[in-house]
Amino acid sequence: MKDRLAAALRGSRADYSEIRLERTWSSAVSFRGRRLESATVSEDQGGFVRALNKGCGWGIASFTSLDALPAMVARANELSRAVRLDEPILLADTVPQTADAALDLDGDVRGISLAEKKRLLEAYNGAMLAVSDAVVDTQASYRDEVSEVWYANSEGTVLSLRCPEVVVSGTATARRNGAIEKGLESVGLRKGWRSVHGLAERFRTAAERAVSLLDAPRVKGGAYPVILDNELAGVFIHEAFGHLSEADFVYENPQARAMMTLGRRFGKPVLNVGDNGAAPGLRGTLPFDDEGTPTQDTPLIKEGILVGRLHSRETAAKLGERPTGNARAISFRHPPIVRMTNTYIAPGAGGTFADLIADIELGVYACGAFGGQTMLENFSFTAAWGHMIRDGRVAELVKDVVLAGNLFQTLDRIDRIAGDFRWNQMGGGCGKGGQFPLPVTEGAPHVRIEQALVGGDV
Amino acid sequence: MIDRLLDAARGRVDGADALWRREERTSVAFESGRLKAAGVTEEAGVNLRVLAGGRTGVAGTTAAAPDVAALVERARASAELGERLDLVFPPPSSSPLPLVSTYSDAAADASLDALIQMGRGLVERLEREGCQVNVALEREVSETAVGNTAGARGRYRSTAVAVSADVIRIAADDVLMVYDQHLGAALPEAADLDALVRSIEERLEPALTVVAPPDGLLPVVFTPTGLAAVLLPLEQALSGKTVIQGSSPLGDSVGVAVFDVRLSITDDPLAPQRPRSRPIDDEAVPSRTTSLVERGVVRQFVYDLETAARAGTRSTGHARRGIFGKPQIAYTNLVVGDHPVTVGARHAAPLLGGGLIAGMTDGLIVDDLIGVGQGNVIGGTFSHPVALAYRVQRGEITGRVKDAAVAGNTYDLLKRIGGFGSDGRWLGSRWSPSVLLEGISVARR
Numbered sequence: 042m043k044d045r046l047a048a049a050l051r052g053s054r055a056d057y058s059e060i061r062l063e064r065t066w067s068s069a070v071s072f073r074g075r076r077l078e079s080a081t082v083s084e085d086q087g088g089f090v091r092a093l094n095k096g097c098g099w100g101i102a103s104f105t106s107l108d109a110l111p112a113m114v115a116r117a118n119e120l121s122r123a124v125r126l127d128e129p130i131l132l133a134d135t136v137p138q139t140a141d142a143a144l145d146l147d148g149d150v151r152g153i154s155l156a157e158k159k160r161l162l163e164a165y166n167g168a169m170l171a172v173s174d175a176v177v178d179t180q181a182s183y184r185d186e187v188s189e190v191w192y193a194n195s196e197g198t199v200l201s202l203r204c205p206e207v208v209v210s211g212t213a214t215a216r217r218n219g220a221i222e223k224g225l226e227s228v229g230l231r232k233g234w235r236s237v238h239g240l241a242e243r244f245r246t247a248a249e250r251a252v253s254l255l256d257a258p259r260v261k262g263g264a265y266p267v268i269l270d271n272e273l274a275g276v277f278i279h280e281a282f283g284h285l286s287e288a289d290f291v292y293e294n295p296q297a298r299a300m301m302t303l304g305r306r307f308g309k310p311v312l313n314v315g316d317n318g319a320a321p322g323l324r325g326t327l328p329f330d331d332e333g334t335p336t337q338d339t340p341l342i343k344e345g346i347l348v349g350r351l352h353s354r355e356t357a358a359k360l361g362e363r364p365t366g367n368a369r370a371i372s373f374r375h376p377p378i379v380r381m382t383n384t385y386i387a388p389g390a391g392g393t394f395a396d397l398i399a400d401i402e403l404g405v406y407a408c409g410a411f412g413g414q415t416m417l418e419n420f421s422f423t424a425a426w427g428h429m430i431r432d433g434r435v436a437e438l439v440k441d442v443v444l445a446g447n448l449f450q451t452l453d454r455i456d457r458i459a460g461d462f463r464w465n466q467m468g469g470g471c472g473k474g475g476q477f478p479l480p481v482t483e484g485a486p487h488v489r490i491e492q493a494l495v496g497g498d499v
Numbered sequence: 500m501i502d503r504l505l506d507a508a509r510g511r512v513d514g515a516d517a518l519w520r521r522e523e524r525t526s527v528a529f530e531s532g533r534l535k536a537a538g539v540t541e542e543a544g545v546n547l548r549v550l551a552g553g554r555t556g557v558a559g560t561t562a563a564a565p566d567v568a569a570l571v572e573r574a575r576a577s578a579e580l581g582e583r584l585d586l587v588f589p590p591p592s593s594s595p596l597p598l599v600s601t602y603s604d605a606a607a608d609a610s611l612d613a614l615i616q617m618g619r620g621l622v623e624r625l626e627r628e629g630c631q632v633n634v635a636l637e638r639e640v641s642e643t644a645v646g647n648t649a650g651a652r653g654r655y656r657s658t659a660v661a662v663s664a665d666v667i668r669i670a671a672d673d674v675l676m677v678y679d680q681h682l683g684a685a686l687p688e689a690a691d692l693d694a695l696v697r698s699i700e701e702r703l704e705p706a707l708t709v710v711a712p713p714d715g716l717l718p719v720v721f722t723p724t725g726l727a728a729v730l731l732p733l734e735q736a737l738s739g740k741t742v743i744q745g746s747s748p749l750g751d752s753v754g755v756a757v758f759d760v761r762l763s764i765t766d767d768p769l770a771p772q773r774p775r776s777r778p779i780d781d782e783a784v785p786s787r788t789t790s791l792v793e794r795g796v797v798r799q800f801v802y803d804l805e806t807a808a809r810a811g812t813r814s815t816g817h818a819r820r821g822i823f824g825k826p827q828i829a830y831t832n833l834v835v836g837d838h839p840v841t842v843g844a845r846h847a848a849p850l851l852g853g854g855l856i857a858g859m860t861d862g863l864i865v866d867d868l869i870g871v872g873q874g875n876v877i878g879g880t881f882s883h884p885v886a887l888a889y890r891v892q893r894g895e896i897t898g899r900v901k902d903a904a905v906a907g908n909t910y911d912l913l914k915r916i917g918g919f920g921s922d923g924r925w926l927g928s929r930w931s932p933s934v935l936l937e938g939i940s941v942a943r944r
Contacts, residue, residue: 074744079577080577080580081556081577082573083824084562101537102540103538103540105562120611124535126534126535156580159580221878294667297631374542414869416867416886418672418673421873421883422870441880443870496882
């Protein structure tokens with residue numbers, strides 16, 4: 042395969058060319074209620090070429106027929122030359138890399154029959170259904186893959202990578218007297234078959250929560266001290282802050298750059314945030330990004346001050362900063378764009394969860410995430426469930442906990458961070474620019490916001 | 500390819516259907532007013548479903564010259580695990596497939612330069628001091644073939660041209676983004692591009708002034724974009740999949756007047772020049788128009804072959820399938836409005852508020868909300884912060900509101916509709932005007 046890449050690159054007439062070829066073997070099983078929805082094995086393959094010429098823009102070609110590679114190399118060059126630019130696109134220098142990386146397959150999923158995968162998922166699905174008659178519906182899915190990627194560019198980088206992934210997810214829907222509630226569980230790992238056993242208890246707990254929420258009151262809307270659990274704090278930092286730290290948001294936009302000036306205070310000194318594509322064993326972890334730049338741990342907020350951002354080679358060159366290994370593509374069908382990897386709030390010195398809530402008379406403990414969306418500086422997050430905090434203790438279960446607010450105000454109101462850091466190893470992924478789902482991980486300890494708006498009955 | 504695959508399946512399985520699709524996309528993207536990239540995508544693949552021993556299985560591949568025997572075997576292996584299902588592949592239609600225009604030679608033949616010129620023209624018209632303009636154009640040409648072992652066959656070509664533009668203004672920590680798109684099977688004409696520019700200007704100008712949000716139970720005009728939050732629960736509830744699962748709140752409501760007598764919702768795969776229109780669905784069921792809600796009465800849910808078999812009814816022709824995985828239910832073109840809905844050939848003139856605000860003492864126009872689709876959608880209750888909304892006072896738009904949230908329940912709100920706007924338009928694959936709803940809970944933050 043590398044010979045094919047080298048030959049195709051030699052045939053390129055562009056100033057800069059890069060080629061990515063992929064082959065992905067995957068299998069998937071899904072249940073809806075007691076019924077098996079599908080059990081399939083798929084093989085997907087294709088290639089991606091990107092070319093750049095002086096005074097011109099990017100020419101991009103993607104294709105499923107690998108025989109078309111030489112023609113697509115020529116096509117990308119033509120497309121690049123059709124795009125005339127006054128201000129050239131520059132790429133920050135990187136050291137050419139040569140590596141063959143093969144991550145541990147951890148029990149090669151290709152050697153396990155679909156029937157065995159079905160039995161595993163059936164057990165987890167059954168654990169949700171067995172909780173109560175009120176569990177009227179479930180969705181459970183298992184997906185695994187082994188992907189092989191070959192990458193080479195005209196500067197001498199030649200890489201190959203083989204990596205596994207496995208995701209098991211379940212949703213339990215509980216219904217009684219017209220009320221409908223859901224419980225979610227999801228495990229996503231850059232590992233294989235050996236790592237997805239023994240999870241029945243977690244799926245049972247998710248279904249039990251859906252049933253408990255049926256009788257739980259809606260949270261009363263208003264401003265409260267709010268504690269985010271590890272999962273929601275991770276989702277929050279990814280959605281509300283992480284996307285603004287992607288340099289493609291600011292590199293062409295002077296006003297955005299002013300808003301995200303390095304050195305600006307974003308929070309109290311307790312707040313430390315970063316993105317670490319090199320953290321071992323996580324879904325967002327890879328040795329190199331999709332431009333062949335090695336991944337790294339990039340500090341974004343240090344003691345409350347904005348200190349960094351995430352880059353591709355193009356955004357780094359434009360801003361005179363260094364590439365961070367954050368140019369990623371979900372597949373050969375897309376160009377690499379600036380993305381997060383494993384984004385985290387670092388553990389703080391605020392003590393334990395109990396210490397965080399000790400002096401809260403009335404507050405909300407927001408747990409898990411049904412979803413989150415940010416529109417630039419405004420965000421909305423739906424917690425999977427919540428508890429009231431009364432007189433320093435966790436009190437009754439509440440539902441419909443929606444956190445909404447302004448990013449800058451909210452980050453600044455984070456006043457205490459616990460030491461109980463954890464990575465949330467979930468399925469799903471991040472979406473941006475039509476590329477979804479990109480495997481990422483988020484991590485955080487329990488985080489206290491001194492005051493935040495909780496929607497519910499507004 | 501379809502015939503070869505079905506021939507290979509005959510004898511080894513009890514029946515099969517297959518879809519082959521080839522797509523070519525050409526795209527150009529202007530970032531902050533500058534053309535930065537041009538791209539092409541070529542993709543082809545085939546999806547096969549087999550029925551073996553009363554169970555179904557699927558397999559797909561993007562390989563250029565797939566081993567058909569191996570593909571059939573993979574689908575058969577997948578079927579071994581499947582549930583029992585009385586799936587019947589539809590025989591060839593006794594009448595010819597409906598005629599629907601889905602292809603435009605001008606769109607298919609448009610040169611890269613023509614797309615670049617169109618984009619550059621839009622950028623020039625949208626550029627203004629202190630704002631960033633992004634424009635993207637994508638032209639897709641596709642060919643689809645579908646067939647089954649009962650002898651049904653269908654084949655058609657489609658084109659789609661998508662033009663999207665957004666204007667972003669950042670002033671200190673205030674970020675304003677106004678977005679719109681034009682989507683059609685044909686190349687947009689000058690009038691379509693005018694409408695796109697005017698729609699963005701209409702919403703940008705009044706947004707430059709920020710005013711305090713109101714508070715309380717208020718009338719709200721949802722623009723065609725803003726309406727997504729209100730309609731999403733219905734889209735889920737009218738799917739045969741949620742109905743057979745028992746999770747649709749409308750499951751027992753066929754023939755029941757659930758909504759305001761003026762509300763009608765139709766799914767129309769035969770709408771001319773729409774990218775999701777088609778003569779036949781992805782399971783070889785001929786396309787026809789389906790009335791889902793008529794004058795407030797629930798009429799019909801949408802089904803594909805599998806959900807129809809489970810529900811003991813007929814497919815409504817709503818199967819959509821990709822190269823991988825099995826067919827799923829999907830709407831084609833949803834037409835929402837005041838009965839009888841008249842879909843114009845092109846956009847009505849953009850009019851923020853849809854002509855519905857004249858009598859409004861105090862209220863909002865909601866164009867975009869944050870977090871639509873999160874949480875427990877199907878129950879109909881929603882609560883979202885606004886992304887782009889305007890305050891209306893004494894019949895006039897007074898400015899943009901920030902830091903406000905709107906909440907309500909779709910099923911309650913659509914029982915009484917305050918009015919339909921005169922600004923009906925296509926937004927992707929949905930046609931609707933603005934809709935005035937009373938008694939929306941609006942909260943200040």
